Amino acid sequence: MNTRLYLGIALASLAMAPSAAAAGDDALMPHRHLVQAPGSGPHGPVHVHPGARPSTGRTEVGPYSRDLPRGAAAPTSDARPPLYPNLGALTWPVGAASPEAQAYFDQGYRLAWGFNHAEAVRAFRAAQEIDPGCAMCFWGEAWALGPHINYPMDADAVPRALAVLDQGRRAAAQGAPEHAALIDALSRRYSADPRMDRKALDQAYADAMEQVQARFPRSADIALLNADALMNLTPWDYWADGGRTAKGATPRTLALIEGVLGVRSDMPVAANPDHPGAIHLYIHMVEASDRPERAAPHAARLAALLPGTGHIVHMPSHIWFRLGQWRDSLEANRQAAAVDEAYVAGGGASLLYSQAYYAHNVHFVLVSALMGGDGRTAIEAADKLAGIVTDRAKQDVPWTQPIAAAPFVAHARFSDPERILRLPAPANDFPLVRAHWHYARGEALARLGRHDEALAEAATIDGMAALPAMQAMPAAGVPAPDMLHIASRVIAGRIAQNRKDWDGAVAMFREAAALQDGLPYMEPPYWYYPVQQSLGATLLAQGKAGEASAAFREALRRSPNNGWAASGLLRAAEAGGDTAGAEEARALLKQSWFGGEQPPLEQL
Numbered sequence: 001m002n003t004r005l006y007l008g009i010a011l012a013s014l015a016m017a018p019s020a021a022a023a024g025d026d027a028l029m030p031h032r033h034l035v036q037a038p039g040s041g042p043h044g045p046v047h048v049h050p051g052a053r054p055s056t057g058r059t060e061v062g063p064y065s066r067d068l069p070r071g072a073a074a075p076t077s078d079a080r081p082p083l084y085p086n087l088g089a090l091t092w093p094v095g096a097a098s099p100e101a102q103a104y105f106d107q108g109y110r111l112a113w114g115f116n117h118a119e120a121v122r123a124f125r126a127a128q129e130i131d132p133g134c135a136m137c138f139w140g141e142a143w144a145l146g147p148h149i150n151y152p153m154d155a156d157a158v159p160r161a162l163a164v165l166d167q168g169r170r171a172a173a174q175g176a177p178e179h180a181a182l183i184d185a186l187s188r189r190y191s192a193d194p195r196m197d198r199k200a201l202d203q204a205y206a207d208a209m210e211q212v213q214a215r216f217p218r219s220a221d222i223a224l225l226n227a228d229a230l231m232n233l234t235p236w237d238y239w240a241d242g243g244r245t246a247k248g249a250t251p252r253t254l255a256l257i258e259g260v261l262g263v264r265s266d267m268p269v270a271a272n273p274d275h276p277g278a279i280h281l282y283i284h285m286v287e288a289s290d291r292p293e294r295a296a297p298h299a300a301r302l303a304a305l306l307p308g309t310g311h312i313v314h315m316p317s318h319i320w321f322r323l324g325q326w327r328d329s330l331e332a333n334r335q336a337a338a339v340d341e342a343y344v345a346g347g348g349a350s351l352l353y354s355q356a357y358y359a360h361n362v363h364f365v366l367v368s369a370l371m372g373g374d375g376r377t378a379i380e381a382a383d384k385l386a387g388i389v390t391d392r393a394k395q396d397v398p399w400t401q402p403i404a405a406a407p408f409v410a411h412a413r414f415s416d417p418e419r420i421l422r423l424p425a426p427a428n429d430f431p432l433v434r435a436h437w438h439y440a441r442g443e444a445l446a447r448l449g450r451h452d453e454a455l456a457e458a459a460t461i462d463g464m465a466a467l468p469a470m471q472a473m474p475a476a477g478v479p480a481p482d483m484l485h486i487a488s489r490v491i492a493g494r495i496a497q498n499r500k501d502w503d504g505a506v507a508m509f510r511e512a513a514a515l516q517d518g519l520p521y522m523e524p525p526y527w528y529y530p531v532q533q534s535l536g537a538t539l540l541a542q543g544k545a546g547e548a549s550a551a552f553r554e555a556l557r558r559s560p561n562n563g564w565a566a567s568g569l570l571r572a573a574e575a576g577g578d579t580a581g582a583e584e585a586r587a588l589l590k591q592s593w594f595g596g597e598q599p600p601l602e603q604l
Helices: 002-011 100-115 117-130 135-144 155-174 177-188 196-213 220-230 252-262 276-286 292-305 310-314 317-322 326-345 351-372 375-386 391-396 398-414 417-422 430-445 450-463 468-476 480-499 502-517 533-542 545-558 565-577 579-592
Strands: none
Touching: 002 317, 100 117, 100 135, 100 177, 100 276, 117 135, 117 351, 135 155, 135 177, 155 177, 177 196, 177 220, 196 220, 196 480, 252 276, 252 310, 252 351, 276 292, 276 317, 276 417, 292 326, 310 326, 317 351, 326 375, 351 375, 351 391, 351 398, 351 417, 351 533, 351 565, 375 565, 391 398, 398 417, 398 430, 398 468, 430 450, 430 468, 450 480, 468 480, 480 502, 480 533, 502 533, 533 545, 533 565, 565 579
């Protein structure tokens, strides 16, 4: 039977073969009829550096922490922290009465720019205890208690923020005017009235910071605080049209940060190109744009500036991954994970840090190894990741589910089918994770030629996309239904490949690729590889070397330096007698692949 027709029937009826359908899955809801996706547009040359990702018509909005439970980012200990020896040299003299108080202020300031806000709060409190007259030590705590791009305002923190601002305001009465101005501006961010609109408060703070920056235009720190306030108005939503069009305050934010970095000479700010906060914000501002490489020279310096903060050590990989520098991304995250493991082992890490930032690093190890073809490292990271994200985190924080699901894509890519079929089923409580388990099983069953069972896994996945829990996840920033529809079509495409039903496979992979085009930006991507490379493999198996080359080039445009696609392009060029194209692809494969032998065509 034609695979496309078979899948349509299976999805409509949700028929499940007993040997493949996992007992205990929730009742599944019927899915819409399948519609043939349009073909791809013109294909360009191989991009070793990443041109624009294709326009998706979607804004690039990240999910991080938009729905974390209260207190997830709060300090877990009131004890005075030590002065850590490995947090770099960033300092902001704030008129503290003693070197120790200044040292604790600087520690809090460095940690806050490293997005370890809970630990920053502890440092600022230590500075207050040592020097109750340090106005900026109170400002620092109030700033660190506020919202940021990875975490919304915790309502439980508002009373404390207001209280320390009052203390800071009294202390600032006889201090530097910029300190009083910063405290006054930050006070606009908080209200004792819980009915006040959070967006309005954030806007009021951003407006006030513009005024402070205008009064003190030379201060790099004030310029960055201004940029940070602007970024928090639309977290992770800075670009449209596939990263080509800046949205909202993005141009102003970039101007402020680039002034600090010394990239722009038309800004009055005193340049401080090694300010870790500037580089951190810059990476986040440009990673979803069509020119992420502009952050590369700055990213290369970042880890050494705050070596004891795992998130900062990790951050360059947001650029390395976009540029297809898989080895660099892998190594950055290995180092970041080691830093965070030492920190978490010491106790006191917040839920946000231990369950999100640390797990995020290990997730990056997995996908970086996967893209480079290093199956051993990817599976090792998968095994480690499976033990990090707790059931509580998956239950309370839906956006941790893509992280917890990642081990199954590593197994789907590298593990023996029989091992995949022995993997225990995740609990029904975590549907996105469980759906990825079904996906890995579908890939394995298709490889074994057990087509009916594989189709049943695809039908199960597509039905799960309609569950209320899955339909609710886009509100948390996770496009779960589309992720599942991609997974079901990839399985159907694999089955068709195994049957040599090339037309059916082409149809399924084109549908999956069209769905992938609609996913919002995130690193690691919500779907782990460009499906265009599977389309290219199918076209090549049909003997359509020219069309296959175009599909592989499109995969490389979307995922630069992708050795999987380069391997396919090499074979397509050889099949088509394109000697120059083969040499180009061979060089790219040598540069990007560190996984041993080339992958089989049917696994692309």
